[in-house]
Amino acid sequence: MDVLNVITLLGNFLIVPGLTYGSQLALGALGVTLVYGVLRFSNFAHGETMAFGAMITILVTWLLQASEISIQPLPTALLAMPVGIAVTVLFTLGMDRLVYRYHRERKASPVIFLIVSIGVMFFMGGLIRFIIGPGDQIFFDGTRFILKAREFKETTGLNEGLSLKMTQAVTIVTAIVIVALLFWFLNHTRTGKSMRAYSDNENLALLSGINPNKVVLITWVLVAALATVAGTLYGLDKSFKPFVYMQLLLPIFASAIVGGVGNPLGAIAGGYIIAFSELILTFAYKRVVLYLAPEGTEIDSLVQFLGTDYKIAVSFIILVIVLIIRPTGLFRGKTL
Amino acid sequence: MSFLLGQQMTGGYGAADILHDCTIGVERGEIAVIVGPNGAGKSTAMKAVFGMMPLRHGQVLFDGEDVSGLRPEERVKKGMGFVPQTHNVFTSMSVEENLEMGAFIRDDNIQDSIAQVYDLFPILKQKRRQPAGELSGGQRQQVAVGRALMTHPKVLMLDEPTAGVSPIVMDELFDRIIEIARLDVAILMVEQNAKQALEIADTGYVLVQGHNKFTDSGEALLANPEVRRAFLGGV
Numbered sequence: 001m002d003v004l005n006v007i008t009l010l011g012n013f014l015i016v017p018g019l020t021y022g023s024q025l026a027l028g029a030l031g032v033t034l035v036y037g038v039l040r041f042s043n044f045a046h047g048e049t050m051a052f053g054a055m056i057t058i059l060v061t062w063l064l065q066a067s068e069i070s071i072q073p074l075p076t077a078l079l080a081m082p083v084g085i086a087v088t089v090l091f092t093l094g095m096d097r098l099v100y101r102y103h104r105e106r107k108a109s110p111v112i113f114l115i116v117s118i119g120v121m122f123f124m125g126g127l128i129r130f131i132i133g134p135g136d137q138i139f140f141d142g143t144r145f146i147l148k149a150r151e152f153k154e155t156t157g158l159n160e161g162l163s164l165k166m167t168q169a170v171t172i173v174t175a176i177v178i179v180a181l182l183f184w185f186l187n188h189t190r191t192g193k194s195m196r197a198y199s200d201n202e203n204l205a206l207l208s209g210i211n212p213n214k215v216v217l218i219t220w221v222l223v224a225a226l227a228t229v230a231g232t233l234y235g236l237d238k239s240f241k242p243f244v245y246m247q248l249l250l251p252i253f254a255s256a257i258v259g260g261v262g263n264p265l266g267a268i269a270g271g272y273i274i275a276f277s278e279l280i281l282t283f284a285y286k287r288v289v290l291y292l293a294p295e296g297t298e299i300d301s302l303v304q305f306l307g308t309d310y311k312i313a314v315s316f317i318i319l320v321i322v323l324i325i326r327p328t329g330l331f332r333g334k335t336l
Numbered sequence: 337m338s339f340l341l342g343q344q345m346t347g348g349y350g351a352a353d354i355l356h357d358c359t360i361g362v363e364r365g366e367i368a369v370i371v372g373p374n375g376a377g378k379s380t381a382m383k384a385v386f387g388m389m390p391l392r393h394g395q396v397l398f399d400g401e402d403v404s405g406l407r408p409e410e411r412v413k414k415g416m417g418f419v420p421q422t423h424n425v426f427t428s429m430s431v432e433e434n435l436e437m438g439a440f441i442r443d444d445n446i447q448d449s450i451a452q453v454y455d456l457f458p459i460l461k462q463k464r465r466q467p468a469g470e471l472s473g474g475q476r477q478q479v480a481v482g483r484a485l486m487t488h489p490k491v492l493m494l495d496e497p498t499a500g501v502s503p504i505v506m507d508e509l510f511d512r513i514i515e516i517a518r519l520d521v522a523i524l525m526v527e528q529n530a531k532q533a534l535e536i537a538d539t540g541y542v543l544v545q546g547h548n549k550f551t552d553s554g555e556a557l558l559a560n561p562e563v564r565r566a567f568l569g570g571v
């Protein structure tokens with residue numbers, strides 16, 4: 001009984017949230033890794049691209065809500081997301097046309113690109129705050145819980161409850177669908193393969209007649225779509241606040257680098273590794289210990305490795321360790 | 337006039353010229369071999385013929401047409417194929433995907449061409465699902481040649497196709513190259529193994545410091561005492 005309670009406790013506070021947060025990081029890291037693999041720079045504007053995509057989705061969601069269009073029990077935001085993706089794709093392509101293309105034609109070094117992307121990041125951050133404001137935006141609607149903790153307790157008779165929020169289920173399912181589509185595209189379509197070829201060996205790709213402009217275009221389209229989905233899912237699950245997306249940049253880059261930057265499989269693995277590390281290290285194990293310890297044991301502390309305030313430090317530490325021990329990441333990244 | 341002719345090519349990567357008035361050509365169904373010491377500009381000459389490097393003087397004629405102004409991929413479309421000296425396969429992609437990428441400019445069915453490459457290099461069929469980067473040196477070179485063959489080029493340019501392979505594999509590769517030439521393909525090849533390469537060459541070019549030092553039939557170059565002493569290790 002105690003063991004079942006412990007499993008439920010961990011499931012509720014570690015596994016479900018870890019899978020959710022991990023999926024969000026994985027989608028974000030995939031975008032970073034695609035830019036790195038094809039365009040060969042670290043895109044610091046990716047967090048803001050996520051925020052931008054989420055913002056457009058929110059605006060469309062409000063519009064839909066005002067005209068009382070919904071897809072109960074699912075959140076309306078899912079219906080608005082395609083529009084968010086479309087607008088973000090256009091915006092991203094515009095940014096490429098206005099900013100990145102100039103440096104690409106001059107064959108600028110990756111460091112220049114990185115700094116340029118920081119400029120884009122600040123610009124987009126300003127634009128987003130200008131349009132939707134710096135505050136918290138709540139746009140979730142639909143059914144809140146698929147599985148309520150209380151119901152779970154009543155049915156199972158356990159002390160601990162397991163709950164599954166709609167946003168968590170939507171996040172995990174959407175991530176699986178998007179990742180499956182992306183991998184199918186990269187591995188089984190001519191265009192996807194040409195992207196991998198370009199990422200693998202630019203010169204040979206040119207010699208084979210692969211059009212670099214088309215590869216760049218497709219890459220930005222995919223990146224914008226991934227960013228919008230990741231940004232929207234994160235906003236649905238937590239809440240939308242522009243500032244948070246800039247903070248997300250660290251765990252997202254950590255995910256991409258831990259897995260091997262440039263490698264999509266690595267980005268996904270990295271996302272879950274970072275998410276679970278953060279949760280495992282900041283979880284308070286007090287109740288777990290109480291279940292397993294002999295009756296009557298008393299514990300004053302929370303039995304926590306790190307306070308939740310240090311969450312962000314976890315990504316940072318993992319990032320540093322990986323860069324020292326295995327800079328190419330788990331999957332030896334470099335190409336798609 | 338030759339089927340493919342790089343005529344009086346002069347140019348380099350920056351201010352200094354690497355090639356000086358260098359001329360290289362090859363006929364259909366024949367094998368032309370470029371030999372010379374390291375740094376002589378052999379790879380540079382190949383890149384110049386393929387349009388991967390600007391020329392200050394000279395031109396490249398292909399099938400009677402001046403292609404000097406065309407980009408490399410446009411030359412591929414015209415019927416030229418190139419296997420660079422290094423980085424000549426997509427290492428993270430499977431053997432078959434490498435061949436598919438070789439045929440990227442084609443819109444028709446490529447299955448027959450893939451089958452032809454597998455006939456020429458049977459080992460590749462066995463390894464078709466394996467990433468090219470995991471293959472041995474000789475197998476990789478076969479993938480590289482196979483990739484270039486996918487467009488059915490009328491001229492195939494090979495920059496040191498036998499670099500880093502064992503003598504047995506080298507003979508194997510040379511046999512295959514002769515086979516390709518028999519299909520009426522013009523072969524222009526740079527080789528470090530000068531003696532063996534000149535033995536199968538219809539025409540040989542000895543390049544030194546970007547100049548044509550000797551140009552003759554393969555046989556004549558092998559018989560030339562000066563060439564033997566300076567470039568064939570004195571034997």
Ligand SMILES: Nc1ncnc2c1ncn2[C@@H]1O[C@H](COP(=O)(O)OP(=O)(O)O)[C@@H](O)[C@H]1O
Pocket residue numbers: 349350354372373374375376377378379380381
């Ligand atoms: N990409 C390059 N940029 C500048 N110089 C180069 C480049 N490639 C080769 N060179 C120089 O051009 C000369 C000829 O090189 P290369 O054509 O590769 O010689 P080979 O193939 O005969 O060994 C060398 O001096 C080399 O240093």
Ligand SMILES: [Mg+2]
Pocket residue numbers: 378379380421495
């Ligand atoms: Mg060379």
